[in-house]
Amino acid sequence: MTQQQPHPFDRALALDHSDLRAGLFAGTTSPDYWNMIGPFGGTTAAVALQAVLRHPDLLGAPIALTVNYAAAIEAGAFDVQATPARTNRSTQHWTVQITQAGASGAPQVTTTATVVTAVRRETWGATDLAMPAAPAPQAVERVTLGPAGVAWIGQYEMRPVGGGIPARWDGGGDHSETLLWVRDALPRPLDFPALAAMSDLFYPRVWLRRATRVPAGTVSITTYFHAGAAELAEVGTGHLLGRAVGQQFRNGFFDQAAQLWSEAGTLLATSNQIVYFKE
Amino acid sequence: MTQQQPHPFDRALALDHSDLRAGLFAGTTSPDYWNMIGPFGGTTAAVALQAVLRHPDLLGAPIALTVNYAAAIEAGAFDVQATPARTNRSTQHWTVQITQAGASGAPQVTTTATVVTAVRRETWGATDLAMPAAPAPQAVERVTLGPAGVAWIGQYEMRPVGGGIPARWDGGGDHSETLLWVRDALPRPLDFPALAAMSDLFYPRVWLRRATRVPAGTVSITTYFHAGAAELAEVGTGHLLGRAVGQQFRNGFFDQAAQLWSEAGTLLATSNQIVYFKE
Numbered sequence: 001m002t003q004q005q006p007h008p009f010d011r012a013l014a015l016d017h018s019d020l021r022a023g024l025f026a027g028t029t030s031p032d033y034w035n036m037i038g039p040f041g042g043t044t045a046a047v048a049l050q051a052v053l054r055h056p057d058l059l060g061a062p063i064a065l066t067v068n069y070a071a072a073i074e075a076g077a078f079d080v081q082a083t084p085a086r087t088n089r090s091t092q093h094w095t096v097q098i099t100q101a102g103a104s105g106a107p108q109v110t111t112t113a114t115v116v117t118a119v120r121r122e123t124w125g126a127t128d129l130a131m132p133a134a135p136a137p138q139a140v141e142r143v144t145l146g147p148a149g150v151a152w153i154g155q156y157e158m159r160p161v162g163g164g165i166p167a168r169w170d171g172g173g174d175h176s177e178t179l180l181w182v183r184d185a186l187p188r189p190l191d192f193p194a195l196a197a198m199s200d201l202f203y204p205r206v207w208l209r210r211a212t213r214v215p216a217g218t219v220s221i222t223t224y225f226h227a228g229a230a231e232l233a234e235v236g237t238g239h240l241l242g243r244a245v246g247q248q249f250r251n252g253f254f255d256q257a258a259q260l261w262s263e264a265g266t267l268l269a270t271s272n273q274i275v276y277f278k279e
Numbered sequence: 280m281t282q283q284q285p286h287p288f289d290r291a292l293a294l295d296h297s298d299l300r301a302g303l304f305a306g307t308t309s310p311d312y313w314n315m316i317g318p319f320g321g322t323t324a325a326v327a328l329q330a331v332l333r334h335p336d337l338l339g340a341p342i343a344l345t346v347n348y349a350a351a352i353e354a355g356a357f358d359v360q361a362t363p364a365r366t367n368r369s370t371q372h373w374t375v376q377i378t379q380a381g382a383s384g385a386p387q388v389t390t391t392a393t394v395v396t397a398v399r400r401e402t403w404g405a406t407d408l409a410m411p412a413a414p415a416p417q418a419v420e421r422v423t424l425g426p427a428g429v430a431w432i433g434q435y436e437m438r439p440v441g442g443g444i445p446a447r448w449d450g451g452g453d454h455s456e457t458l459l460w461v462r463d464a465l466p467r468p469l470d471f472p473a474l475a476a477m478s479d480l481f482y483p484r485v486w487l488r489r490a491t492r493v494p495a496g497t498v499s500i501t502t503y504f505h506a507g508a509a510e511l512a513e514v515g516t517g518h519l520l521g522r523a524v525g526q527q528f529r530n531g532f533f534d535q536a537a538q539l540w541s542e543a544g545t546l547l548a549t550s551n552q553i554v555y556f557k558e
Binding site: 066086110116122123209210219253259270274278 | 455501
């Protein structure tokens with residue numbers, strides 16, 4: 001009999017609870033998804049969403065997720081509180097807070113989030129943002145570049161079609177758009193937490209735009225989910241095409257618009273974030 | 280001696296408080312900005328932001344605002360609670376809730392919001408989203424069309440360059456993009472609450488895309504502010520160029536990306552929302 005190890009992403013999402021109905025969960029940061037000075041923001045977003053998805057009062061599936069990175073999460077234990085602020089007939093509004101014990105032992109807020117879930121019904125539909133043209137994933141070289149000590153990058157199979165990390169940091173950048181194929185390095189069927197995490201996997205647009213590395217970090221991310229669980233299941237372990245572009249860089253902050261399509265061309269998620277940068 | 284009436288938008292933003300430090304404010308819905316079954320969502324967003332801006336512990340200026348419309352606000356009194364969840368050296372994270380007394384008298388959440396404020400410093404900057412070409416505002420005809428009983432539309436001077444409300448509801452739509460000049464009908468110098476409200480003034484993209492009117496309402500909006508108070512003051516009572524486009528319409532929801540530029544071409548705000556629609 002073989003016992004299968006849980007996927008690293010499922011380990012990162014693992015939440016304990018003493019009273020499920022109260023929506024209070026306990027988690028631990030994952031070394032597998034460690035970033036430079038805290039967990040990869042994508043896993044933090046996924047954990048906030050996961051607390052809602054685990055709540056027994058959940059209505060429907062995720063429509064919108066906003067995560068505000070109030071402070072770096074330190075390695076170790078954290079608590080997640082998910083609260084249904086309002087439940088309607090077919091939509092539900094959630095607030096989420098992640099806290100860690102501070103120096104004094106009192107809980108400090110590291111992350112605030114809001115989630116909208118809804119029961120979706122079949123309607124008319126259309127896409128006004130076509131998938132960009134790209135060669136098949138297999139035709140694009142996989143990269144594993146990333147700063148030393150950044151574990152999370154190794155958890156993804158990334159194949160940049162354009163706008164990869166600059167080969168020379170020579171200040172010569174002239175655009176801020178990245179297009180890449182991506183999926184979990186260790187195959188894992190796509191679900192909402194994975195989509196939430198992948199929406200945050202683009203390196204800082206300011207690095208590309210300036211071909212210069214400056215300190216940068218996401219302050220707030222908002223992701224809209226355009227597909228249901230059945231459509232995500234259809235994608236399975238397939239590649240997603242991700243696109244990210246900066247829009248406005250000014251006085252310490254820039255915004256990034258991002259999209260994720262299935263290989264079949266379905267726009268699964270659109271995401272925006274505002275990012276702090278220095279200098 | 281003449282006494283000047285406050286601007287209707289300032290009346291809509293008026294908040295009382297019994298204990299400013301506690302961040303609990305009391306407001307009243309404005310008939311001037313009434314929409315079909317509740318206040319114009321832009322004023323609700325502006326009120327949530329205003330509570331943060333009025334709080335004595337405020338650090339810096341708004342960077343990001345997310346407002347979730349959990350339930351329609353009824354005409355009359357409401358309460359706003361603004362809480363600084365985390366204060367860092369140069370950024371601050373806020374949670375906001377708007378409540379109204381329900382049928383039983385107990386407070387019901389109508390709106391949740393998060394706000395990030397920050398002290399901005401001068402840095403390198405660039406725009407990767409150029410202002411679309413448009414004739415001067417004076418060269419574009421002003422429209423005052425809107426469904427009967429929708430007061431808020433009259434509060435804005437709107438001059439659509441393209442993508443105005445369909446003249447014929449004949450199901451013949453083929454795009455979802457609107458471009459228009461806008462400012463307060465009664466002149467009022469631009470500030471952050473006004474920018475938050477104007478980010479929400481585009482009529483539902485699904486109406487344009489289908490040239491069909493279906494029930495629709497914003498569920499969640501996120502606005503990023505790219506300018507400081509001094510830059511907004513420079514705009515003064517000038518026109519803004521607004522652009523809005525739908526991206527994905529599917530199974531009861533669509534998202535809208537929007538931008539607001541000053542007439543001089545500065546990208547002041549980028550905004551995204553997810554909108555419920557029927558059929």
